[in-house]
Amino acid sequence: MKFARLGLLAFLSLVFASLFLSAGPAPAVLAQQPTPADDEVNAIAQELFCPVCENVPLDVCPTEACRQWRELIRQMLAEGKSEEEIQQYFVENYGARVLSEPPREGINWLVYVVPPLAFLGGAYLLFRAFRTWQRLAREPEAEAGSGSAPAAPPEDEYAARFEAELKKRK
Amino acid sequence: MTDTISPKKGVPVWAQVLIWGGLLGLLALVAIGLVRAQRPMLIVGAQVPDFTLPLYEGYDYGGAEEIALSDLRGRVVVVNFWASWCKPCEGEAADLEAAWRLYQPGGEVVFLGVDYVDTEPDARSYLAKFDITYPNGPDMGTEISRIFNRNLGVPETYFIDRSGILRYIKIGPFVSPEEIQAVIEAILLEG
Amino acid sequence: MLPEFGFGILVLTFLLSLFAAVAAALGHFHTSERWLESGRRAMLLTFPLLTLAAGVLVYLLVSGRFEVQYVYSVTSRTMPLYLKATALWGGQSGSILFWSWLMAAFATAVSLRKWDRDREFLPWVVVVTSLTLAFFLTLLVFFENPFTRWWQTPGGDFVAKMFAPAGATLVTPRDGEGLNPLLRHPGMIIHPPMLYLGFVAFVIPYAFAIAALVTGRTDDRWIRITRRWTLLAWLFLSLGLVLGMRWAYDVLGWGGYWGWDPVEIAALLPWLTGTPFLHSVMIEEKRGMLKQWNMFLIILTYSLVIFGTFLTRSGVLSSVHAFARSAIGPMFFAFIAVTSVVSVALLLHRWKDLKAEMQMNSLLSREAFFLLNNLLFMGVLIVCLWGVLFPLISEIVTGQKVTVGPPFYERAVGPLLGVLIALMGIAPLAAWGRSTLRTLGRAAWKPSIPALLTPVLLFALGMRNWIALVGFTLIAFVLFITLYEFWRGVRARMKSQGEGLFTALARLVSRNRRRYGGYLIHIAMVVMAIGILGIEVFQTATQQSLAVGESLDLAGYTVRYDSLAQFEHTDGRYVTRAVLSIFRDGEFLQEVYPRYDLYPDGQTMTIPGVRTTLADDLYVVLVNWENLSVFQAPFKVYHNPLINWLWIGSLIFILGYAVAAWPQKEQE
Incomplete structure (x- = not known):
């Protein structure tokens, strides 16, 4: 977004100009209704994504475009619009990518369904493997009668000694 | 989890198909994404879809x-x-x-x-x-x-x-x- | 002269690495020691050569040779020396050179080891590492040459080319564009090298795995040889991720450390396979099981390393972190396709030979718990991979762009991480082979009591968030169990050897480094989890516009706006800096100085003012995007409880790693 960045530069120079020019406190907003506070605006903006920058939540996006969108949210809030209505408006105007998650419709269901299914599939395969292993482990034991216990690996020798020592002390 | 098959056998055909299908599908997906990223969707000389x-x-x-x-x-x-x-x-x-x-x-x-x-x-x-x-x-x-x-x-x-x-x-x-x-x-x- | 020299070295190294691969393969097929040795030596040469090439580029960067396009694009006259030098990895082509240099260093280190016991691996380790190196050098030589220079053609156009186009003259710009200001941060200077070290180090175990597959030597030798490499890769990858988080927290000014951005996730993916690999190779070492699975995991890890790099650099994903769109995408794609197809084919070919030597006996054995850990990590991996890829699928199918953002990942990953933490408590108590509920219970019941009291206590203190209650209970569970393990060991030594507390602790740890180092790393993980849980569940924020002298309240703190100043820094950036005082219960605590810097190129950087304690951070941002004047300025204040434990945990992590991997007398 090279051009947008240029826009940002120009915007910032404007901010600077205003910073030096404004000698007094910002004039109080003469709104008819109470203006929604920044926190109310941000509460909605943080659930939305900037339509022009990639993967930047709207509440922390510094571009001029996003500032305008936050003002739009403020205005819609002042008009008494609900969060759903504002989100709906954003989706209609700027596309589904402004939502922080794909809307639950059509092919987008895949995003929610595939990971749990894959995980369950994995869990099932693992469970089956456990069963197979246990069966295989039991078979030779039954054949050999006594069941030769696998030689304890070195770390467990230590662990066994350790447990034995603990027992002695009790 | 792929190593669940009984250890005495090779990989069953269905698993092989699944593995290769998954891998090639993934590669195809990335390839399409790459092609789309590399060139604009509409080139000069193309018919512009209606809007x-x-x-x-x-x-x-x-x-x-x-x-x-x-x-x-x-x-x-x-x-x-x-x-x-x-x-x-x-x-x-x-x-x-x-x-x-x-x-x-x-x-x-x-x-x-x-x-x-x-x-x-x-x-x-x-x-x-x-x-x-x-x-x-x-x-x-x-x-x-x-x-x-x-x-x-x-x-x-x-x-x-x-x-x-x-x-x-x-x-x-x-x-x-x-x-x-x-x-x-x-x-x-x-x- | 120097740029041509640098480029010449790159071409030479590229040819050498190709030769090394061919010679080593010939050495294998003709069982010719001479070919093999020749290949090995060629590979040894790549390291000094690339050191020279990287040195040339650093010299060009430091001495401000702006006729070189790379120098022009990442440095400027006002940048301090250390930034000029580290700009080596500040841009696309330089970072590929840096990556290649690390690759050559590791390949050299590994081929200098004694090979007598596993000579048959050598040719294939050389082939894999030198082909990987050759791939990155291809990118440098043919697509992203860091030594191209600016030329003015007779027609007056400026072009960046390695050699002079006909009739063109060399152009030396007076100053460079300078490094992206966001990257001028200590965290950002060490973060990429750490990640690259982690990525590159994973190539070594992969190379040995492929060598084992090709030669059909299916014992756990390749794992024993590469254990240290795997640990090293994992350490650097982990540190790289944490440093990236810290950088985001310090510099990006949005009050968080992790935004589930596709590029962040791309760096996380290899960690999500590397960590279970680290665990499941232990099963193979102890029990001779899971050979196929371990092969699969290391192949996957290597593929994800390359895939992540590809995602970041090809322009397939759009992201704040992404490098500019470039021509190297198709090359990366071809490389990924070839390596993954060949690796999978090899694995399937050897599948039968990789059968287990022993069987799983008990669902309560340590290997069973490790497998569960593997399953959970694979779950997290699938969520992350799918979340990154889905926007691509959606765009291809419906033409519509969608965002897969934090809520998706948090909802899916949160519960999996919870179970993983619980496993971290139980699994180390279970013995290899077989455990019973009774042995587990004996080791766990005492520390379980304080762990179960934790939620009661927290509830009594007023915590009502059930996610936090569950999370802290699990954390306490792991913490107490692990500390109790230390205590059991120390007490046994104190009684049997008659040692003092500290001697006993030191000897206990030094005689079982892997075990107790691992415990320390587990402690580090849950300490980090404390920080993550704190900020994720309890973060609060407010944004208000304050006149001088006005204050706002958040989480029991009062923040007063005192003054604002603007001045020009010597390096040309324009700084706007506010002074605020923080009070609690009317008592003055400290001043903070949030600021934002405007760089000459129009980029801005928002640096928060942070008051930090073990309990919480108060993170104050000067909101530069809203209207502000000297008398009235908007501030966004975040209250981030417990976040510091995330950073403290990462320090414990390094300690634990040092204990686990400190060089010991070789006992292979």
Whole structure:
């Protein structure tokens, strides 16, 4: 977004100009209704994504475009619009990518369904493997009668000694 | 989890099919994504798919509240993407308007301003500020910009000839009305 | 002269690495020691050569040779020396050179080891590492040459080319564009090298795995040889991720450390396979099981390393972190396709030979718990991979762009991480082979009591968030169990050897480094989890516009706006800096100085003012994007409880790693 960045530069120079020019406190907003506070605006903006920058939540996006969108949210809030209505408006105007998650419709269901299914599939395969292993482990034991216990690996020798020592002390 | 098969056997056919299918599917997906990322979706010489632009009040097209590209067959169409937050757009706004006023009486050329992800109040004050008179409207849901390009920056301008073929792409702002005129004249001459 | 010299070295090294691969393969097929040795030596040469090439580029960067395009694009006259030098990895082509240099260093280190016991691996380790190196050098030589220079053609155009186009003259710009200001941060200077070290180090175990597959030597030798490499890779990858988080927290000014951005996730993906690999190779070492699975995991890890790099650099994903769109995408794709297809084919081919020597006996054995850990990590991996890829699928199918953002990942990953933490407590108590509920219970019941009291206590203190209650209970569970393990060991030594507490602790740890180092790393993980849980569940924020002298309240703190100053820094950036005082219960605590810097190129950087304690951070941002004047300025204040434990945990992590991997007398 090279051009947008240029826009940002120009915007910032404007901010600077205003910073030096404004000698007094910002004039109080003469709104008819109470203006929604920044926190109310941000509460909605943080659930939305900037339509022009990639993967930047709207509440922390510094571009001029996003500032305008936050003002739009403020205005819609002042008009008494609900969060759903504002989100709906954003989706209609700027596309589904402004939502922080794909809307639950059509092919987008895949995003929610595939990971749990894959995980369950994995869990099932693992469970089956456990069963197979246990069966295989039991078979030779039954054949050999006594069941030769696998030689304890070195770390467990230590662990066994350790447990034995603990027992002695009790 | 792939190593669940009884250890005495090789990999069963169904698992092999699954593994290769998954791997190749993934690769295909990435390949398509790569191809799309590497070149714009619409290239010069291609037929532009039809789209409908809703128009801002006061910026209608002969009284119509929306305009479809297919309605403009037989005319040269200049599609300009802009936004009120875009500073470089301001640089070319006057030039576009000047070019529009030059061609408007002839009726052979139509300018369409497509307002890319913008808020209406800001867009209106921008249009008023630069005294723009040609049809303008918002790119609802970025449907139109998606037709033209994947990663759209503004300003971008697309020139479509009488038969709906894309003839020229301008990325970035124009520097003079003559530049716009030159492109349009060339397209008009070709027929 | 120097740029041509540098480029010449790159071409030479590229040819050498190709030769090394061919010679080593010939050495294998003709069982010719001479070919093999020749290949090995060629590979040894790549390291000094690339050191020279990287040295040339650093010299060009430091001495401000702006006729070189790379120098022009990442440095400027006002940048301090250390930034000029580290700009080596500040841009696309430089970072690929840096990556290649690390690759050559590791390949050299590994081929200098004694090979007598596993000579048959050598040719294939050389082939894999030198082909990987050759791939990155291809990118440098043909697509992203760091030594291209600016030329002016007779027509007046400026072009960047390695050699002079006909009739063109060399152009030396007066100053460079300078490094992206966001990257001028200590965290950002060490973060990429750490990640690259982690990525590159994973190539070594992969190379040995492939060598084992090709030669059909299916014992756990390749794992024993590469254990240290795997640990090293994992350490650097982990540190790289943490440093990236810290950088985001310090510099990006949005109050968080992790945004689930596709590029962040791309760096996380290899960690999500590397960590279970680290665990499941232990099963193979102890029990001779899971050979196929371990092969699969290391192949996957290597593929994800390359895939992540590809995602970041090809422009397939759009992200704030992404490098500019470039021509190297198709090359990366071809490389990924070839390596993954060949690796999978090899694995399937050897599948039968990789059968287990022993069987799983008990669902309560340590290997069973490790497998569960593997399953959970694979779950997290699938969520992350799918979340990154889905926007691509959606765009291809419907033409519509969608965002897969934090809520998706948090909802899916949160519960999996919870179970993983619980496993971290139980698994180390279970014995290899077989455990019973009774042995587990004996080791766990005492520390379980304080762990179960934790939620009661927290509830009594007023905590009502059930996610936090569950999370802290699990954390306490792991913490107490692990500390109790230390205590059991120390007590046994104190009684049997008659040692003092500290001697006993030191000897206990030094005689079982792997075990107790691992415990320390587990402690580090849950300490980090404390920080993550704190900020994720309890973060609060407010944004208000304050006149001088006005204050706002958040989480029991009062923040007063005192003054604002603007001045120009010597390096050309324009600094706007506010002074605020923080009070609690009317008592003055400290001043903070949030600021934002405007760089000459129009980029801005928002640096928060942070008051930090073990309990919480108060994170104050000067909101530069809203209207502000000297008398009235908007501030966004975040209250981030417990976040510091995330950083403290990472320090414990390093300690634990040092204990686990400190060089010991070789006992292979």
